Every structure is written in C-alpha cells, then in structure tokens.
Amino acid sequence: MVLRIQNEEALHAATQRLFKLGRELKVPVQGVLVEQMLPFDHELLLGLRRDARFGPVLTIARGGGVEAELDPDVVNLLLPASQPDIVQAIEHLRCAKLLHGFRGKAGADIGKLSARIAELCSWFTAQSLQEVEINPFAIRGDDAWALDALITPQAA
Numbered sequence: 140m141v142l143r144i145q146n147e148e149a150l151h152a153a154t155q156r157l158f159k160l161g162r163e164l165k166v167p168v169q170g171v172l173v174e175q176m177l178p179f180d181h182e183l184l185l186g187l188r189r190d191a192r193f194g195p196v197l198t199i200a201r202g203g204g205v206e207a208e209l210d211p212d213v214v215n216l217l218l219p220a221s222q223p224d225i226v227q228a229i230e231h232l233r234c235a236k237l238l239h240g241f242r243g244k245a246g247a248d249i250g251k252l253s254a255r256i257a258e259l260c261s262w263f264t265a266q267s268l269q270e271v272e273i274n275p276f277a278i279r280g281d282d283a284w285a286l287d288a289l290i291t292p293q294a295a
Contacts, residue, residue, distance in 0.1 A: 141153040141156070141157070142176065143176070144173075150173065154171050157171055158171075177277070177279070177284065178279065179277035179278055179279040179284070180244060180245045180246075180247065180278060180279050180280075181234075181237060181238055181247055181277070181278040181279075182201075182202035182203035182274075182275035182276065182277055182278070183199060183200065183201065183202040183275070183276045183278065184198070184199070184200040184201070184202035184203075184207050184272070184273070184274040184275065184276065185197070185198070185199060185202075185256065185259070185271075185272070185273040185274070185276045185285075186198035186199075186200070186270070186271070186272045186273075186274075187218075187259070187260065187263040187268075187270065187271040187272075188269065188270040188271075189268075189269055189270070189293070193217055194217065194218070195217070195218035195219075195260075195263065195264050196215055196216065196217055196218065197215065197216045197217075197218055197220055197225075197228075197256070197260055198213060198214070198215050199213070199214050199215075199216075199225075199228055199229060199232065199256070200212060200213040200214075200232075201213075201232060201233070201234040202274050202275040202276055203274075203275050207274065212232050212233045212234050213232075214228040214229075214231050214232060216228050218260050218263075218264055219260065219261070219264065220257065220260055221257065222250075222253050222254050222257040223253075225253035225256050225257055225260075226249055226250065226253045229249055229252070229253060230249075238252075238278070245279070245280065246280075247278045247279075247280065247281070248280055248281035251281040252278060252281070252283060255283055259271075267292060267293045268290060268291065268292055268293060269291045269292060269293045269294070270289070270290070270291040271288065271289070271290050271291075272288065272289045273285040273286075273287070273288045274287060274288075275287065
C-alpha cells in the first residue's frame with residue numbers, strides 16, 4: 140500500500156515499486172488499484188457473525204484499530220435488527236456524543252448511517268458467510284466507507 144501520492148510521477152514510481160515487489164515475492168500482480176484518499180470524521184468497527192447459539196449477530200464498536208482495543212465501547216444486536224434498533228444501539232455507545240458532533244468536530248447522520256448498517260445486515264443474513272468485519276467503517280456526515288474488511292465464508 141502506498142499513501143499520499145501527490146502527482147503522476149509519484150504514482151508511476153509507486154506502481155513500478157509494487158510490480159517489482161510482486162516479482163521479488165513471486166506474487167502474480169495483475170494490476171494496481173488507485174483510489175482517492177477521502178477525509179472522514181469518525182470510525183466505527185462493524186462485525187457480523189453467525190453465532191452457534193444465537194444465530195446472526197451485529198457488533199458495533201468504536202473503531203479505528205488501536206482505539207477499539209484500548210477502550211472497548213461495544214454493543215451487540217441479534218439479527219434481524221431494524222433501522223430504529225440500530226439507532227438505539229449506536230446511541231448506547233459512549234462514543235455516540237462524538238458521532239453527534241463534539242467540540243467543533245462534525246457529526247454524523249445517525250439515521251442514514253443506521254439505515255446503511257441495516258442494509259448490510261440484510262445482505263449478510265442472505266449470504267453463506269460466517270463473518271464480516273469492517274474496521275474501520277469511516278464516516279463523514281451521511282456518507283460511510285468500508286476501508287478494510289475481512290469476509291469469511293461458511294464452512295461447506
């Protein structure tokens with residue numbers, strides 16, 4: 140991964156470095172994905188898993204790697220869960236004050252955010268997946284992006 144590429148020359152150099160690294164590691168590199176870095180205000184961790192006892196479960200936590208480990212701020216919901224259920228769960232997080240906007244930092248649109256999470260839950264329950272973890276789930280206003288995800292299929 141190469142970040143903060145400022146111009147075409149730097150992009151070309153980074154691409155060549157990645158292809159060279161692939162050759163050195165004997166990894167077949169078919170191409171390079173280039174994406175715009177988007178600014179965001181908040182991070183959550185979203186986890187969806189099929190629990191052997193309870194069935195599908197949604198976990199929402201304060202996200203961002205180290206923050207999630209140092210300060211566990213977590214809620215769990217059994218699925219199916221409605222958009223209002225998800226709003227209520229988010230409001231139970233200690234970091235909810237931050238999501239509403241705090242000390243000049245922009246807030247998130249909790250209603251739209253919870254609707255997107257509800258759509259993700261519906262998609263998950265319709266798939267043959269064991270787990271989906273999105274961390275971080277980056278948020279800015281009424282927009283959100285999965286910046287990193289782990290998806291585990293169900294065992295056959």
